[in-house]
Amino acid sequence: MTIFESNNTNSDIPKYLQLAEAIRNTIRNGKLLAKDNLPSVKSISQDMHINRHTVMKAFAELIAEGWIESKQRVGYTVVANLPIEQSQSSSNVTTRQRSFDFRLVRNGIKLTDYPAEQFTYNFSGGQPDLSLFPFNEFKRHMSAVLARPQTSQLSYGESAGTPELIEQIKIYLRKSRAITNREVVVTNGSQEAMYILAQLLLKPGDKVAVEGINYPPAMSIFKNAGAELVCIQQDEQGLLPEDLAVKISQGNIRLIYLTPLHQYPTAVTLSVSRRMKIYQLACQHKIPIIEDDYDHEFHYRCQPLPPMASEDPQQLVIYMSTFSKIMFPGARIGLVAVNKKLAKAITEYRLLICHKSNVLMQSALAKWMQDGGFERHLRRITRTNLHRRDHAISLLHSYGCFEFEIPDGGMALWVKLKQVNLKQNTVTDSKISASQLSEQAKKCNIRIQHESQYQLIAENNQDRYIRIGYAGMHEDKFAKGIELLFGIIQSQ
Known part of the structure; x- marks a missing residue:
């Protein structure tokens, strides 16, 4: 026309x-x-x-x-x-x-003025190194899909995801996480899954139990659904079940949100005993748990603890994960593994947002997984991330102004800032706050995330911690960025 x-x-x-x-x-x-x-x-x-x-x-x-x-x-x-x-x-x-002045009745997540990927030194904690992805290998599977397309899948329908990818994900979850007897729904990234879950499970006035230092986009989604966030205390070992019990007794908690493996952003792994206590509380009070297992693969000290969803006789744990950390964020493939009733509700609600996901990407990923290329790539980047973690630990220790616990896995370190006086041979709390360091670092084309971005309650913010991602940069580039950060800290 x-x-x-x-x-x-x-x-x-x-x-x-x-x-x-x-x-x-x-x-x-x-x-x-x-x-x-x-x-x-x-x-x-x-x-x-x-x-x-x-x-x-x-x-x-x-x-x-x-x-x-x-x-x-x-x-x-x-x-x-x-x-x-x-x-x-x-x-x-x-x-x-x-x-024209539109009446906006909902707020989204504020757009950044300067995207993270445009910084020369990007210390974002969940950013994979895109140069390590085998694009040529994946291209062969995408080409195969385009050469012999399943035209029936290119129309509407199969809103839960392509059957071949769902089957491969079920096999992968069974082998790597011991998760069985679950229905899988493929989503447009884990963010979409979380949004749908919030809309399905929460109504205005409901409460969501979350850790005091937490993943900001999840908090925004729960607030957008009209929920009140209830801060649960945490220590160096993670969330405190005793405080969760107190908050539950105060009433109206309808959902618990956790990142039990490599807690976001502190990277602490929640112990088996604490997981059991949290699960028992959830069963007793009939409260579902969202288990956000965003980077399960990157665990180095030993085999990672099985997800809470793997030992869930009540099937109240909603397991959620993503391919963004293994592949690349632009792939936009996330997943939820839940019981049949909730899977049906998620799929039906998703039809309000999107009738269909990217069939070509899903089919190519399924072929890549079936061919074994996915697991080969996973082994390679896990070795690389371990090497980069050890390099980051050694480098940060050499400067003396970065204090942190060594996590068992993950893609980032939760670091407290210190000040080193070489003349007096002393180490004290840094004169520059974490938020000030973040602002000054921008002038050197460095992006770092700081504590105040994660604190649920502003009064609890010490403004002393930064999150340093090590997986997204080569060691040489990482070292140069840390050298510049050290210079900013010492110049105060």
């Missing part, structure tokens, strides 16, 4: 001039902007049922007037510098459009 509309029915005006005026009006009202491509001569001719020579003559008229130009191998485009008449008209239209 053409975007040009001509209301001029006066037969005394030549058709090419009528078309030229229609194109001018399209540019004037902002449907076509400077440098936009015009439809081809053939398409305009067919859509408007006019001769191609008439279209060419109209284009020639507009070129002569300075509205459009012809570019080799590109076609016809609107000129970069429009005539004064159009500029004034466009400016007025733009002003009118921007003047």
Whole structure:
């Protein structure tokens, strides 16, 4: 359907001039902007049922007037510098459009002014090194999918995910996490899964039990659903079940959110005994648990503890994970493993948001997993991340101004800032706060996340901790970034 509309029915005006005026009006009202491509001569001719020579003559008229130009191998485009008449008209239209004040009844997550990937030194804690992903190997599986597409899957339906990927995920969860007898729903990243769960399980006024230092996007999702966040105390070993019991006794807690393996952001692994106490409380009070197992694969000291969902006779644990840390965030593949009733509810609610996920990406991933390439890649990057963790630990210790516990796994370190006085050979609390360091680091093109971004209660913020991701950068680049950070700290 053409975007040009001509209301001029006066037969005394030549058709090419009528078309030229229609194109001018399209540019004037902002449907076509400077440098936009015009439809081809053939398409305009067919859509408007006019001769191609008439279209060419109209284009020639507009070129002569300075509205459009012809570019080799590109076609016809609107000129970069429009005539004064159009500029004034466009400016007025733009002003009118921007003047409307919408009534916004929901808030999302604030967009960053400067995306993390644009920093030279990006210490974001959950960022994988994209240069390590075997794109050529994965390309072969994507090409195979495109060469022999299952056309039935390209239409609507199968909203829980492609059957072959669901099957591969079930095999992977059984082998690597001992999770069985669960239905799997593939989502557009774990963020979408969390949003759907919040909408299904929470209503305004409900309470969600969370750790005091936690994952900000999850907190935003729960608040968006109208829930109240209840801060549960934590120590160097993770969440305190005793405090959870007290908060539950105060009433109306409808959900517990945990990252028990490599707690976000502190990287602490919750012990078996504490997991059992939390699970018993959840069973006793009939409270579901969201277990966000975002980087299970990257555990180095020993085999990681099985997820809480692997020993869940009541099936009240909602297991959630993502492929973003293994592949790349742009893959947008997350998963939830739950009982049949909740899986059906998730799939049906998801239809309100999106009828279908990226079938081609899912099918290619399924082939990659079936071929064994996924697990080979996983072994490679796990070895690399372990080496980078050990390098980061050694390097940070050498400076003396970074204090931290060595985690059993994960992709980042939770680091307390110190000040080193080389002359007096003393170490004291840093004069610069974590948030101040983050701001000053931006001037050196360094991105770090600081404590106040994770604290649920502002009064608990010591402003002394930063999260340093080590998985996303080569050792040499990581070392240079830490050297610059050290310089900022010591200059105070």
